[in-house]
Amino acid sequence: MAETYTFDAKDLAEIEKLTAKYPEKQAAVLPVLWYAQDKFGHSDPAVQKLVSETLGVPEAHIRGVVSFYTQFYDKPMGKNVLDVCTCLSCQVCGGYDMLHYIEEKLGIKAGETTPDGQFSLQSVECLGACGYAPMLQVTNDKFVNHLTREKVDKLIEDLKAGNKPEFESNPMPQHEKGS
Amino acid sequence: MPEIFIDNKRYEYEKPGKVLQFMLDNGLDLPFFCYHPSLSIPANCRQCMVKAGMPVFDREKGTFETDENGDRVIRFFPKLMTACSLDLADGIVVHTHHTDDLVKQAQADNLEFILINHPLDCPICDQAGECPLQILTYKYGPEGSRFEHKKVHKPKAIQLGPRVILDAERCINCTRCVRFTDEISKSYQLSIISRGDKNYPMTANDQEFDDPYSLNTVDICPVGALTSADFRFRARVWEMNQTPSIDMSNGKGCSTWLWTRDNMVLRVTPRFNEEVNDHWMPDAGRLAYRKFNENRISRPHMRPDETEQVRTSWNNARLTLLEELEKVSPADILVIGSPHASVEDNYALRTCFSRLGVSKFLFVPHIESGSGDGFLITDDQAPNANGVRSLGFEETEGKALAKLIETKKPRLIAILDDDLIGRTDLTREHFSEAWTVVWGTNHNDTTQAADLVIPVTTAAEHAASYVNVDGRIQRTVPAKETMYTNRRLNLEMSMGRLDHYGTKFDNWVTDANRVDCIPAWEFLIRLEDDGAASGWESSRQIMEEIAKAFPAYREVSYDRMDEENGIQLKLEQDSEVKTA
Numbered sequence: 001m002a003e004t005y006t007f008d009a010k011d012l013a014e015i016e017k018l019t020a021k022y023p024e025k026q027a028a029v030l031p032v033l034w035y036a037q038d039k040f041g042h043s044d045p046a047v048q049k050l051v052s053e054t055l056g057v058p059e060a061h062i063r064g065v066v067s068f069y070t071q072f073y074d075k076p077m078g079k080n081v082l083d084v085c086t087c088l089s090c091q092v093c094g095g096y097d098m099l100h101y102i103e104e105k106l107g108i109k110a111g112e113t114t115p116d117g118q119f120s121l122q123s124v125e126c127l128g129a130c131g132y133a134p135m136l137q138v139t140n141d142k143f144v145n146h147l148t149r150e151k152v153d154k155l156i157e158d159l160k161a162g163n164k165p166e167f168e169s170n171p172m173p174q175h176e177k178g179s
Numbered sequence: 180m181p182e183i184f185i186d187n188k189r190y191e192y193e194k195p196g197k198v199l200q201f202m203l204d205n206g207l208d209l210p211f212f213c214y215h216p217s218l219s220i221p222a223n224c225r226q227c228m229v230k231a232g233m234p235v236f237d238r239e240k241g242t243f244e245t246d247e248n249g250d251r252v253i254r255f256f257p258k259l260m261t262a263c264s265l266d267l268a269d270g271i272v273v274h275t276h277h278t279d280d281l282v283k284q285a286q287a288d289n290l291e292f293i294l295i296n297h298p299l300d301c302p303i304c305d306q307a308g309e310c311p312l313q314i315l316t317y318k319y320g321p322e323g324s325r326f327e328h329k330k331v332h333k334p335k336a337i338q339l340g341p342r343v344i345l346d347a348e349r350c351i352n353c354t355r356c357v358r359f360t361d362e363i364s365k366s367y368q369l370s371i372i373s374r375g376d377k378n379y380p381m382t383a384n385d386q387e388f389d390d391p392y393s394l395n396t397v398d399i400c401p402v403g404a405l406t407s408a409d410f411r412f413r414a415r416v417w418e419m420n421q422t423p424s425i426d427m428s429n430g431k432g433c434s435t436w437l438w439t440r441d442n443m444v445l446r447v448t449p450r451f452n453e454e455v456n457d458h459w460m461p462d463a464g465r466l467a468y469r470k471f472n473e474n475r476i477s478r479p480h481m482r483p484d485e486t487e488q489v490r491t492s493w494n495n496a497r498l499t500l501l502e503e504l505e506k507v508s509p510a511d512i513l514v515i516g517s518p519h520a521s522v523e524d525n526y527a528l529r530t531c532f533s534r535l536g537v538s539k540f541l542f543v544p545h546i547e548s549g550s551g552d553g554f555l556i557t558d559d560q561a562p563n564a565n566g567v568r569s570l571g572f573e574e575t576e577g578k579a580l581a582k583l584i585e586t587k588k589p590r591l592i593a594i595l596d597d598d599l600i601g602r603t604d605l606t607r608e609h610f611s612e613a614w615t616v617v618w619g620t621n622h623n624d625t626t627q628a629a630d631l632v633i634p635v636t637t638a639a640e641h642a643a644s645y646v647n648v649d650g651r652i653q654r655t656v657p658a659k660e661t662m663y664t665n666r667r668l669n670l671e672m673s674m675g676r677l678d679h680y681g682t683k684f685d686n687w688v689t690d691a692n693r694v695d696c697i698p699a700w701e702f703l704i705r706l707e708d709d710g711a712a713s714g715w716e717s718s719r720q721i722m723e724e725i726a727k728a729f730p731a732y733r734e735v736s737y738d739r740m741d742e743e744n745g746i747q748l749k750l751e752q753d754s755e756v757k758t759a
């Protein structure tokens with residue numbers, strides 16, 4: 001690991017605030033990892049080590065946490081990370097079709113990053129939006145729902161242009177008027 | 180007394196506890212993988228499920244509700260409970276697979292899930308034969324597999340640390356190894372990584388699993404996921420003999436099993452002893468088995484002149500020593516006992532040389548300050564420092580001993596099994612002016628410098644007692660045959676399948692593995708000119724004599740040591756003992 005990561009005084013103050021919320025240090029692992037990933041863009045082994053040393057939580061435990069969640073990136077990722085859900089509901093609604101379409105379009109496989117560092121693609125488990133299947137999530141943020149090829153094309157164009165997708169409200173059928 | 184009903188049978192319990200542990204204590208069977216009596220209870224394998232319920236209590240009447248037959252009405256928990264985490268409660272009713280078909284089905288189904296991604300490696304797996312998964316599958320599992328898909332593949336044969344190898348596919352994620360490093364060894368080196376069917380235990384990035392207790396995870400692994408790098412592929416467990424013994428590599432004296440095949444000790448594993456080591460032992464003690472097999476002294480060695488040592492007969496060794504003893508006066512003899520030798524051998528040495536008129540007996544404790552960790556690794560590197568001390572041997576230091584030899588210039592030095600040159604300030608020059616006899620197990624600097632070397636048995640070959648740093652006396656049982664012992668005749672020795680059904684002429688019997696050596700006391704009684712004046716025929720008898728002669732050893736006997744897994748002695752010197 002060529003790069004070394006450090007927390008400055010401001011970071012440490014923030015982390016202190018986070019840990020103060022919990023009775024035990026171990027409970028603060030998730031929020032502190034989020035903080036670190038926001039700062040460094042990923043949670044690779046060097047970042048895990050930093051978090052472990054800062055919190056005094058065993059490094060093996062941090063690795064276990066990072067590797068458990070697809071939301072934590074254990075290696076540097078592209079500017080936009082596309083998490084395509086391929087869990088059950090999305091799968092039956094065409095999640096894999098969407099994943100393979102994006103793979104073809106970007107010329108990378110799931111788990112890889114485009115050479116220009118613009119996009120990373122991941123196949124992930126359920127993101128809790130089964131009602132809007134198939135769907136994907138952009139860089140741990142907005143969901144893009146009811147995916148179609150056109151929607152994917154537009155999304156990628158937008159992201160290339162630097163426009164993040166907007167939050168999209170999808171009322172469930174039972175909540176719609178008159179039903 | 181509170182009561183519990185298991186499979187319609189009533190039991191009483193005294194202390195609060197868990198249902199699974201209670202059942203195990205009472206000899207009842209229930210399958211489980213993740214539970215370990217010395218670790219926390221995560222209940223994650225889900226194998227010990229039972230149907231459990233409590234009697235319905237009528238608060239108004241203040242009695243238990245009964246049905247038309249007069250039996251208590253039981254309100255069962257809506258789902259099956261894991262017995263490992265289920266508290267004992269007064270009146271609780273438990274049904275296991277013996278009385279409940281749902282439980283039986285649940286256990287079989289759960290095993291089917293556990294086995295889904297488990298490779299059918301058993302023929303090449305080291306754990307086979309002592310594998311809970313294998314055993315419980317035979318006993319409780321489904322008969323065949325219904326799984327027709329490709330199993331999930333994970334990394335195999337990863338060198339997790341210097342002594343442990345991981346096969347991730349075999350892992351059933353019971354987390355025993357993780358809990359061991361978190362709760363017992365406190366190295367926190369392991370964690371389960373990834374999730375779902377892809378997970379397995381792993382260290383932090385680029386870290387080695389170099390915990391000094393790492394091999395305990397191999398013992399508690401209920402499958403062949405963690406195996407010992409040293410023992411891997413060396414032997415099948417059903418071909419080996421298992422003999423109770425104690426750890427010789429440090430002062431704690433952990434209770435151990437010695438596993439032998441064809442008269443070679445192949446591995447050492449911990450034996451449960453609540454008073455000393457619980458279920459654990461340090462890695463160093465396991466790897467010390469090599470001392471029993473390698474570099475052994477076989478047949479007496481002597482140095483006729485200033486040249487190399489040569490092998491000689493036992494009779495010649497005896498006569499030579501007697502001859503040398505006659506030449507010197509008792510004041511010119513320096514006798515050094517050993518914290519590495521047993522209580523019996525030290526006592527025999529003392530008795531024998533007392534008869535010759537020697538009155539001063541020394542020994543040098545083998546302490547390496549700072550190497551202990553307060554758990555099972557001690558500063559004391561020898562298994563019997565307290566034993567030698569309690570027999571009236573005078574404690575001295577390496578430097579003081581060197582000075583003593585330089586100033587007093589003894590003409591004969593007798594050293595019981597102890598590598599004084601290798602570990603203290605003594606040099607070969609200290610032996611140059613005296614005639615030196617050494618009773619030794621393995622070739623080392625001291626035996627090489629000696630004029631006469633008497634090969635003696637190791638802890639794996641004799642029955643003898645050792646007193647640990649806490650003053651607990653424990654004993655060994657012979658596991659390896661010497662040239663002069665025989666498994667079939669010595670009823671204390673264990674017999675494995677190969678010993679039972681084999682003959683001397685089978686190709687798995689190697690005569691060379693039997694070392695030409697005898698216990699030190701057996702040689703010492705031969706020095707008595709009136710022919711075995713002490714009348715000892717076994718180390719058991721020597722211990723009986725010690726028990727009579729020394730107040731600290733009162734009521735100590737082999738039978739009691741076997742019965743109670745060692746006996747705590749009340750030693751005066753206890754306060755001086757460094758327990759690291």
